[in-house]
Amino acid sequence: MENDEKKYEKVINTLKNLKEVKAPENFEADLRRRINSEKFSKEERKGFWQNIFVPARLIPSLGLIAAAVVVFYVVETNSEDMDNPFLIEPRVRTDLIAVTDYKQLKEEHQNELKKSESLEKEKNVPEPKPNQSELKSSRDERTKGREKDEISDKLTSEQDFAKVQGKTEGTVSVSESTFAAIIDSVQLTVPSEASSDLVAGQRITKEELNFRQVQLSEKEQKVVNELKNQVQNSERPAKYQK
Amino acid sequence: MNKNLRELSDEELILEFQKNNVEAAFEILVQRYKNPLTNFVFRFLGDYTACSDIVQETMIKVFRYKDSYSSVAKFSTWVYTIAGNLARTEYRRQRRRNIFSISDFGEEHKTYDLPDENYRPDVIADSGIKDEIIQKALLKVKESYREAVILRDIQGMSYEEISEILGVNEGTVKSRINRGRAQLQELLKDIYNE
Numbered sequence: 001m002e003n004d005e006k007k008y009e010k011v012i013n014t015l016k017n018l019k020e021v022k023a024p025e026n027f028e029a030d031l032r033r034r035i036n037s038e039k040f041s042k043e044e045r046k047g048f049w050q051n052i053f054v055p056a057r058l059i060p061s062l063g064l065i066a067a068a069v070v071v072f073y074v075v076e077t078n079s080e081d082m083d084n085p086f087l088i089e090p091r092v093r094t095d096l097i098a099v100t101d102y103k104q105l106k107e108e109h110q111n112e113l114k115k116s117e118s119l120e121k122e123k124n125v126p127e128p129k130p131n132q133s134e135l136k137s138s139r140d141e142r143t144k145g146r147e148k149d150e151i152s153d154k155l156t157s158e159q160d161f162a163k164v165q166g167k168t169e170g171t172v173s174v175s176e177s178t179f180a181a182i183i184d185s186v187q188l189t190v191p192s193e194a195s196s197d198l199v200a201g202q203r204i205t206k207e208e209l210n211f212r213q214v215q216l217s218e219k220e221q222k223v224v225n226e227l228k229n230q231v232q233n234s235e236r237p238a239k240y241q242k
Numbered sequence: 243m244n245k246n247l248r249e250l251s252d253e254e255l256i257l258e259f260q261k262n263n264v265e266a267a268f269e270i271l272v273q274r275y276k277n278p279l280t281n282f283v284f285r286f287l288g289d290y291t292a293c294s295d296i297v298q299e300t301m302i303k304v305f306r307y308k309d310s311y312s313s314v315a316k317f318s319t320w321v322y323t324i325a326g327n328l329a330r331t332e333y334r335r336q337r338r339r340n341i342f343s344i345s346d347f348g349e350e351h352k353t354y355d356l357p358d359e360n361y362r363p364d365v366i367a368d369s370g371i372k373d374e375i376i377q378k379a380l381l382k383v384k385e386s387y388r389e390a391v392i393l394r395d396i397q398g399m400s401y402e403e404i405s406e407i408l409g410v411n412e413g414t415v416k417s418r419i420n421r422g423r424a425q426l427q428e429l430l431k432d433i434y435n436e
Contacts, residue, residue, distance in 0.1 A: 010427065011423045014426075021290070
């Protein structure tokens with residue numbers, strides 16, 4: 001130890017002889033100021049937390065909290081509940097009827113027609129029978145009317161569809177003014193299936209047919225039979241030839 | 243009252259301040275330690291403004307954390323430990339700042355030793371300049387050695403006190419002091435050869 005101190009004697013002496021560095025003159029004043037400022041800030045912080053929990057100060061803050069709670073509930077109750085669109089059931093369209101058995105529907109339709117016809121017949125019984133031509137024309141008108149109604153129904157449904165399509169695809173929808181004209185034009189070109197369905201819907205009797213019923217005498221009947229035989233005979237060889 | 247307080251030891255004063263909150267006791271402690279602490283911190287840092295701030299900060303810590311002082315230890319070791327910790331932190335901060343400021347002008351991750359013309363013997367004229375040279379040499383000594391050398395050779399503390407302040411055993415303290423002295427001797431050889 002002593003050897004070391006002798007070895008570094010110069011260094012030790014140099015360091016010991018160094019001038020002592022003193023603190024600045026205003027050191028204590030600065031320190032007092034800093035301590036006081038820290039004390040003040042501490043008191044301020046304390047005071048703040050204490051002041052918050054003073055009952056007199058609590059009243060407005062409690063009032064504010066109560067008001068906030070009320071506002072929250074008012075806003076909450078008035079707000080519309082947003083339903084999840086994936087959980088909402090689709091609306092049932094009452095204007096559309098889903099048909100599974102088309103034959104059954106057809107039969108029901110025919111039965112309804114029969115009933116209505118029979119009712120009309122019953123009503124028409126006491127009245128005098130109209131002429132064949134009048135009957136025919138009235139039937140024609142009725143059938144035409146039905147056809148018209150059915151076609152118009154179809155067209156209205158198609159028109160609705162076209163309107164919807166027109167909205168979505170940007171096409172022009174059919175206007176009401178041109179609707180009547182379209183019905184008339186369509187009436188002339190009713191598809192054969194539709195006409196056959198309409199015909200099948202009513203039973204046509206022999207009387208209602210547009211045949212001229214002529215009362216033939218015996219002579220005239222014989223002549224007609226002979227002519228029939230001749231026609232038949234003339235057709236037979238042709239068939240055999242083939 | 244003040245007369246009586248002035249007669250008290252450091253430990254008694256701090257206990258007075260702790261238990262009875264006598265601020266006069268604290269003021270006496272400040273008067274006793276302001277210069278030694280300033281000297282210690284300045285020799286360690288080499289920056290007077292920073293040194294003054296650190297000593298004030300040390301005193302504020304003593305004031306604020308007076309209850310953490312244990313009467314088992316000496317007051318001087320406690321207050322020097324606080325000052326030493328603060329000084330070390332400041333020194334590292336300054337060193338980081340210097341490294342970054344030099345790196346900005348040159349290549350990255352390179353530190354530079356600035357040439358010091360003051361070591362030339364013809365420049366040395368008076369004791370003021372000599373002090374400056376010694377201070378600069380001290381700053382070139384390794385941080386841990388420097389602290390031990392200052393506490394031993396400038397502050398005149400015992401190895402036991404230094405070991406308490408630095409938190410290392412006495413053997414380590416002695417070793418650090420010797421290494422520090424050796425480095426200093428090497429740095430100041432021009433002055434000694436004169």
